[in-house]
Amino acid sequence: MSFAAGLWGTLVRDLPLIYPQLLILVAATVMLWPGDVFVPKGGKGQWAAVTVVVLAAAAFLVSRTPSGMGFSRMYQVDGITRGFQYLCLAAGIITVLLSQLQLNLHKDQSVEYYALILYSVTGMLFLVGASDLVSVYFSLELMALCIYILVAYFREQERSIEAGVKYFLLGAFSSGILLFGISLLFAATGGVTTNLADLNEKLALLPASSNLLVFLGILMVLVGFCFKVAAVPFHMWSPDAYDGAPTAITAFMSMAPKAASLAAFARVFGSGFGGLHAEWTAPLAFVAAASMILGNVAALRQQTMKRLLAYSSIAHVGYMLLGVLSSNVPGGVQAIWLYMLTYLLMQSGAFGIIIYLQGKGEGERIEDFRGLARTRPVLAFAMMVILLSLAGIPPLVGFFSKFYLFKLAIEQGHVTLTVIALLTSAVAAYYYLAVVAAMYFKEPAEGEVKPVSGITSLVVGMSCALVLAGTLFGAYLLDWAGTIL
Amino acid sequence: MASMNTVLFISFLLFSAGVAGVLVRRNALVILMCVELMLNAANLNLVAFARHAGTVAGQAFALLVMGLAAAEVAIGLALVVALYRRKDTIQVDQINLLRG
Numbered sequence: 001m002s003f004a005a006g007l008w009g010t011l012v013r014d015l016p017l018i019y020p021q022l023l024i025l026v027a028a029t030v031m032l033w034p035g036d037v038f039v040p041k042g043g044k045g046q047w048a049a050v051t052v053v054v055l056a057a058a059a060f061l062v063s064r065t066p067s068g069m070g071f072s073r074m075y076q077v078d079g080i081t082r083g084f085q086y087l088c089l090a091a092g093i094i095t096v097l098l099s100q101l102q103l104n105l106h107k108d109q110s111v112e113y114y115a116l117i118l119y120s121v122t123g124m125l126f127l128v129g130a131s132d133l134v135s136v137y138f139s140l141e142l143m144a145l146c147i148y149i150l151v152a153y154f155r156e157q158e159r160s161i162e163a164g165v166k167y168f169l170l171g172a173f174s175s176g177i178l179l180f181g182i183s184l185l186f187a188a189t190g191g192v193t194t195n196l197a198d199l200n201e202k203l204a205l206l207p208a209s210s211n212l213l214v215f216l217g218i219l220m221v222l223v224g225f226c227f228k229v230a231a232v233p234f235h236m237w238s239p240d241a242y243d244g245a246p247t248a249i250t251a252f253m254s255m256a257p258k259a260a261s262l263a264a265f266a267r268v269f270g271s272g273f274g275g276l277h278a279e280w281t282a283p284l285a286f287v288a289a290a291s292m293i294l295g296n297v298a299a300l301r302q303q304t305m306k307r308l309l310a311y312s313s314i315a316h317v318g319y320m321l322l323g324v325l326s327s328n329v330p331g332g333v334q335a336i337w338l339y340m341l342t343y344l345l346m347q348s349g350a351f352g353i354i355i356y357l358q359g360k361g362e363g364e365r366i367e368d369f370r371g372l373a374r375t376r377p378v379l380a381f382a383m384m385v386i387l388l389s390l391a392g393i394p395p396l397v398g399f400f401s402k403f404y405l406f407k408l409a410i411e412q413g414h415v416t417l418t419v420i421a422l423l424t425s426a427v428a429a430y431y432y433l434a435v436v437a438a439m440y441f442k443e444p445a446e447g448e449v450k451p452v453s454g455i456t457s458l459v460v461g462m463s464c465a466l467v468l469a470g471t472l473f474g475a476y477l478l479d480w481a482g483t484i485l
Numbered sequence: 486m487a488s489m490n491t492v493l494f495i496s497f498l499l500f501s502a503g504v505a506g507v508l509v510r511r512n513a514l515v516i517l518m519c520v521e522l523m524l525n526a527a528n529l530n531l532v533a534f535a536r537h538a539g540t541v542a543g544q545a546f547a548l549l550v551m552g553l554a555a556a557e558v559a560i561g562l563a564l565v566v567a568l569y570r571r572k573d574t575i576q577v578d579q580i581n582l583l584r585g
């Protein structure tokens with residue numbers, strides 16, 4: 001009886017920490033049943049509206065969530081948790097908005113699509129606050145399992161299924177490696193704890209005989225995370241999954257899971273293995289350098305926009321890993337958050353334009369952008385702003401977020417890495433500018449009328465406007481991030 | 486501690502078998518089974534070391550991992566069935582539409 005009473009007391013005390021997740025979970029489940037069964041089939045996109053409202057309400061609840069730790073120290077809410085939760089919720093809303101054009105074209109508006117997005121976002125909200133390897137692992141899986149299905153959502157298309165199967169097999173493989181790494185660390189502490197703060201204390205005090213165990217454990221956790229954020233050499237699933245998935249889901253994958261996984265990556269390595277900084281700096285620095293080089297070089301020879309953005313996102317992850325390398329010092333996570341925020345703005349605009357130009361599965365080749373400045377000048381201007389910002393050309397906002405990360409990396413003594421980052425940014429400018437050149441200096445193809453969508457242009461307009469607005473305040477961005485995180 | 490080293494040795498063996506299977510075999514179902522082998526290697530560590538330390542947290546973790554493995558298999562099999570319906574094969578080296 002006293003056990004039950006204690007459990008009840010803990011629940012009542014800790015539940016306010018996870019109100020946003022509870023809201024989304026309940027809403028998604030009610031949407032599936034009884035929502036879809038008993039509510040008459042209304043106009044198209046009724047569930048899209050519900051989803052957007054739920055995500056916005058969750059964002060409001062996040063702003064009201066008290067800071068603190070709960071659930072046997074498995075989950076922790078602080079400024080960084082809330083900051084990344086906003087990013088994930090915003091990415092969810094953007095994805096729902098971007099999905100409309102494509103889902104309507106395929107006449108495939110169904111409640112499961114939105115429920116899966118909601119469940120996946122729930123996993124992310126838990127993941128960014130996870131302060132125990134157990135909760136990290138399970139929230140990562142909740143997030144990933146839903147995305148496997150979403151990637152294969154257009155199951156009448158061979159490409160979509162193929163992408164889903166590839167992503168699933170490699171994702172399951174990587175989570176197996178991650179779990180084995182966690183079990184080794186658990187074994188190294190003698191079977192006592194998986195809590196990040198405790199691990200940091202315990203691992204530093206271990207005798208030399210268990211060094212190998214700890215090193216292998218950390219290495220496997222590192223490999224697992226690198227798979228999830230698609231860093232070289234564990235990136236091979238990402239171009240295929242990006243290419244085959246419905247384009248709105250590609251946008252989702254490049255924003256939300258990346259933000260959540262990077263937040264968890266930084267928290268696990270910063271606060272969990274921070275004391276063993278020397279053990280994991282070298283492998284992580286190698287991964288970061290390889291991602292920057294290979295991502296940017298491979299993007300040079302891509303023919304389709306989705307694959308180009310896939311490889312460029314590998315390179316962007318390489319840049320953000322510079323922040324993870326510095327996650328044990330103040331300011332590291334803030335720099336990652338700022339980079340992710342600007343990246344989210346630019347990606348949503350870029351994918352909005354791709355979806356705009358995309359008919360049923362075609363129209364995503366780089367050639368399709370030829371002469372866009374002639375046929376659709378406003379769209380071409382927005383795309384140019386976004387691409388230049390992605391390339392990190394000053395004074396656009398993408399430059400400032402890169403600048404803060406590189407500055408931090410130099411302060412931490414990663415000079416060689418920063419030089420590699422600067423050189424590869426120049427390579428990146430080449431392929432982004434190639435698209436701009438195609439839009440402005442090439443003749444348009446034979447006249448084909450593209451569908452116009454109000455919601456998509458809203459997303460593109462917002463993204464472009466925010467990139468330009470961020471440019472004005474670029475110098476104050478890091479201080480601003482510091483005050484809200 | 487000698488018995489704990491045996492546990493670690495066996496779990497490494499299981500894990501390596503799983504990894505080798507994923508890398509070598511081309512049948513999607515067999516790959517799925519090898520991933521299960523990897524998860525069970527981790528479970529073995531979790532249960533054995535929790536028992537060694539006399540705590541239950543690791544054993545609860547292992548139970549949850551089993552539940553998650555079931556969910557993962559459900560999704561994996563659904564994807565493999567969908568693949569088979571489209572392509573009449575579940576050999577992963579024959580799904581090569583996406584390249585580059």
